[in-house]
Amino acid sequence: MIKIKDISKAFGDKTVLDGISAEFDKGKTNLIIGSSGTGKSVLLKCIVGLINPDEGRVFYDLRNFTEADKEIKSEIRREIGMLFQGGALFDSKNVEENVMFPLDVLTKMPLDEKRDRANLCLKRVGLENSNQKAVSEISGGMKKRVGIARAIVNNPNYLFCDEPNSGLDPQTSILIDELIHEITHELDITTIVVTHDMNSVIGIGENIIFLYKGHKLWEGNHTEITHSGVEELDDFVFANKVMSQMRKQ
Amino acid sequence: MSGFGKYMIFLGSLFVRRESFATYYKLVLEECIQIGINSALLFILVSTFIGAVTTVQTAFNMVSPLIPRFVISQVVREMTVLELAPTIMALIYAGKIGSSMAGGLGTMRITEQIDALEVMGINSSSYLVLPKIIASVLMYPLLVILAGVCALVGGYLVGTVAGILTPTEYVSGLRFSFNPTEISFALTKSFVFAFLIASISSFKGYFTKGGALEVGIATTEAVTTSVISILLADYLLANLLLR
Ligand SMILES: Nc1ncnc2c1ncn2[C@@H]1O[C@H](COP(=O)(O)OP(=O)(O)O)[C@@H](O)[C@H]1O
Numbered sequence: 001m002i003k004i005k006d007i008s009k010a011f012g013d014k015t016v017l018d019g020i021s022a023e024f025d026k027g028k029t030n031l032i033i034g035s036s037g038t039g040k041s042v043l044l045k046c047i048v049g050l051i052n053p054d055e056g057r058v059f060y061d062l063r064n065f066t067e068a069d070k071e072i073k074s075e076i077r078r079e080i081g082m083l084f085q086g087g088a089l090f091d092s093k094n095v096e097e098n099v100m101f102p103l104d105v106l107t108k109m110p111l112d113e114k115r116d117r118a119n120l121c122l123k124r125v126g127l128e129n130s131n132q133k134a135v136s137e138i139s140g141g142m143k144k145r146v147g148i149a150r151a152i153v154n155n156p157n158y159l160f161c162d163e164p165n166s167g168l169d170p171q172t173s174i175l176i177d178e179l180i181h182e183i184t185h186e187l188d189i190t191t192i193v194v195t196h197d198m199n200s201v202i203g204i205g206e207n208i209i210f211l212y213k214g215h216k217l218w219e220g221n222h223t224e225i226t227h228s229g230v231e232e233l234d235d236f237v238f239a240n241k242v243m244s245q246m247r248k249q
Numbered sequence: 250m251s252g253f254g255k256y257m258i259f260l261g262s263l264f265v266r267r268e269s270f271a272t273y274y275k276l277v278l279e280e281c282i283q284i285g286i287n288s289a290l291l292f293i294l295v296s297t298f299i300g301a302v303t304t305v306q307t308a309f310n311m312v313s314p315l316i317p318r319f320v321i322s323q324v325v326r327e328m329t330v331l332e333l334a335p336t337i338m339a340l341i342y343a344g345k346i347g348s349s350m351a352g353g354l355g356t357m358r359i360t361e362q363i364d365a366l367e368v369m370g371i372n373s374s375s376y377l378v379l380p381k382i383i384a385s386v387l388m389y390p391l392l393v394i395l396a397g398v399c400a401l402v403g404g405y406l407v408g409t410v411a412g413i414l415t416p417t418e419y420v421s422g423l424r425f426s427f428n429p430t431e432i433s434f435a436l437t438k439s440f441v442f443a444f445l446i447a448s449i450s451s452f453k454g455y456f457t458k459g460g461a462l463e464v465g466i467a468t469t470e471a472v473t474t475s476v477i478s479i480l481l482a483d484y485l486l487a488n489l490l491l492r
């Protein structure tokens with residue numbers, strides 16, 4: 001479980017996040033949704049510590065991450081896996097080396113074991129025969145898969161995904177969403193997914209918070225989201241033609 | 250000026266939260282190979298030609314029969330050791346290696362590869378930049394020596410083939426009133442330049458913000474700033490060391 005309390009962040013005089021509190025449950029896919037530029041990525045980066053919030057605290061299973069000393073911080077970091085928007089694979093390494101990389105730096109595993117573990121994860125995301133491929137040779141969807149494999153290779157307790165299906169075709173998007181959802185349940189971990197894709201929301205949103213201009217306006221699950229009574233959320237949810245037709249029916 | 254402060258803080262950050270020695274050893278080796286592959290051929294080509302051209306031009310300017318011809322190769326030697334090999338090559342090194350360092354780091358920044366390292370608890374600046382600086386400081390002096398030798402060989406070839414001076418004259422010119430401290434001056438310069446180019450270029454690349462366009466801008470800025478700092482450092486070092 002991850003808990004955030006009163007997170008605020010401004011860049012210069014531009015307030016991006018304004019006092020956001022929330023709880024993200026273990027064994028569930030927790031979503032942070034909102035339209036582009038509302039500060040979803042900034043919030044996610046505050047949670048993992050890539051950005052220091054101006055105010056507020058982040059707790060990883062009751063461990064205060066924000067005020068932790070170096071030791072505790074790196075201990076928590078070891079338990080984090082993250083999938084970045086574009087995959088963020090190291091282009092100087094091939095697919096297998098990318099997946100093995102967290103084991104290289106975080107563990108003292110022998111090479112064989114690392115390779116086995118990497119292959120297991122690559123298999124889990126459905127990429128068996130691409131180990132030696134260069135990052136530049138693989139497609140966007142494959143990059144996301146490799147990114148997921150790299151994120152889970154060190155058995156994380158927490159998984160973060162920033163727009164896992166941006167730039168993917170609808171079918172691949174659904175596959176990636178489902179993969180993240182299944183892995184969350186299999187490993188019983190706390191997963192936080194940032195997205196603005198309504199398909200993901202309906203498909204895998206077990207616990208959703210809605211951001212609007214730096215504020216949390218709503219939280220709930222995917223069955224409640226269509227009748228939230230929050231105007232800004234309705235605008236977001238029914239922006240899609242199909243969704244708005246469903247609403248009229 | 251705030252840029253300079255940020256640069257100093259950046260340099261300080263390279264030495265905190267480091268990885269193991271073995272990790273750096275591997276990374277430095279990779280960088281060295283990269284630098285060698287990327288620049289050796291260009292260095293050989295450019296320095297050989299400049300050595301040859303310097304010989305021809307010096308000969309062209311020495312019309313007086315009172316000046317012995319071995320002075321030509323003496324002049325070529327002085328030019329090569331003092332300025333051509335360490336400084337002119339540094340400008341080329343900035344264009345070739347500095348720009349690729351800035352471009353590589355800038356790309357890693359905008360594609361969130363640097364964030365990915367940070368999430369894993371790695372000090373990304375130290376992990377990515379320190380090996381580049383160390384490799385540069387190790388490799389550039391070697392490349393300067395290579396360039397110096399090539400320039401003298403270039404001069405020799407042109408001088409003897411074109412009949413400007415005999416091989417004996419050329420070699421005796423090279424040896425005439427030779428001051429070995431010039432070599433250590435050249436090497437000192439190359440250490441300083443190598444450090445400046447690698448650290449400034451990495452700095453520019455590492456703090457890229459935005460997209461592909463900004464990576465291009467960072468790359469250009471890396472080269473410009475490196476070149477200016479080389480020229481300044483060259484002047485300062487000449488004042489300090491050649492007295
Ligand atoms: N490092 C930064 N410096 C200044 N402004 C930033 C920075 N990162 C994000 N922002 C601003 O914060 C706002 C929210 O960005 P972001 O979290 O990326 O939005 P999104 O919800 O689409 O992920 C944007 O207006 C962006 O310009």
Ligand SMILES: [Mg+2]
Nearest residue numbers: 040041162163
């Ligand atoms: Mg975003």
